[in-house]
Amino acid sequence: MKAFYITIFSVAILSACNQSGxxxxxxxxxxxxxxxxxxxxxxxxxxxxxxxxDTSYYKAIYPSFDKKEINELVSKQFITNINPDTQYNSIEEEGKAFIANFDDFIKMDEYPRAWYSELNAKVIQNTKNYLALSIDLNNYTGGAHGNYSILYLNYNLSKNDTLSLNDIIPQAKYAQLTKVGEEIFRKQEGLTSNQSLSDSYFFEDNLFHLNTNFTLTSKGLLFLYNIYEIKPYAAGSTELLIPYQLIDSLMTDQGKLIQSQLK
Structure with missing residues (x-):
């Protein structure tokens, strides 16, 4: 972690939303x-x-939307999805709590190390009916190594509401979706159709399952398993892309509409 000397401060910096080149x-x-x-x-x-x-810090980069309803919805989800067990109402509140916890911690640790918490939220899809964000999280609070993860947030802009997997694939068709997903996963991992998952993976009851950390891309329905979710830390995260042509018959009309607008 890069060392720096500063006193407590907070800044809000605005930058143009389309800086990607x-x-x-x-x-x-x-x-x-x-x-x-x-x-x-x-x-x-x-x-x-x-x-x-060195000293500890909390840093968050996130989009702020000019549409009030969406901005409030997204801001609330930042906190509830990142730290579901906390009662923080804003990123600022979470940041203050993180630093306060560190300041309390160093009073009890003879050889304290600096902490950090980084949040980087990006808009990855923004169409007439669909908004998708990815949130990169990276933090260290002591121990052998830090932790990192990527979360996807999906929104239905026509309803100003969150978008769930059930909105894309009816729950009644989850079994069919899972079957397709498992076939792709096994091929991707170099596994045979009947090879046990118990040796190298953490699937409950050794049965393959899809999680709810998903987003819609131009190529297909993308799922992401973070570290420790199905593999050891050293194995990193795992992406699973299910092409639309394999699940077209499973998708809702809403899902197909969103897909048609993706580029």
Whole structure:
């Protein structure tokens, strides 16, 4: 972690929403206007990390939408999905709690190490009916290594509401979706059709299952398993892409409409 000396502070930095280079494509696709904001808070307590002075920090980069209903919905989901067991009402509140926890921790640890928590939320789809975000999370609060994960958030813009997997594939057809997904997973992992999953994976009862961490891409329905979810930490995360042509008959009309608008 890069060392730095600072006192407690918080900043909000606005940046243009379409900074990815291909501005023409972004303008053609995007329907919601937004800017990216940066919030950062650091502890005033400096610690010694292997001979280098360092301090703990919390940093969040996230989109802020000009449509009030969507902005409130997204802001609320940032907190409820990232820390479902907490009662924080905003990113700022979570950041203050993170730094406060560190400041309390160093009072009890003889050799404390600096902590960090980073959140980077990106708009990955923004069409007439569909908004999708990816949230990259990276944090360290002591121990042998930090943790990281990617969460997907999906929204139905025509209803100003969240979009669930059930909105794309009816629950009655989950078994068929899972079967298709398992065939792709086994081929991707180099497994035979009847090879046990018990040796290298953490699937409950050794039965393959799809999770709810998904997003819709131009190529298919993408699922992502984060570290420790189905494999050890060293194996990293696992992506599973199910092409639309394999599940077209399973998809709802809403799902097909969203797919038709993706680029």
């Amino acid at each position: 291909d501005k023409k494509k972004a303008v053609a696709v995007d329907t919601l206007n937004y800017v990216y904001k940066t919030y950062m808070l650091a502890s005033s307590n400096v610690v010694d990390n292997d001979g280098k002075k």
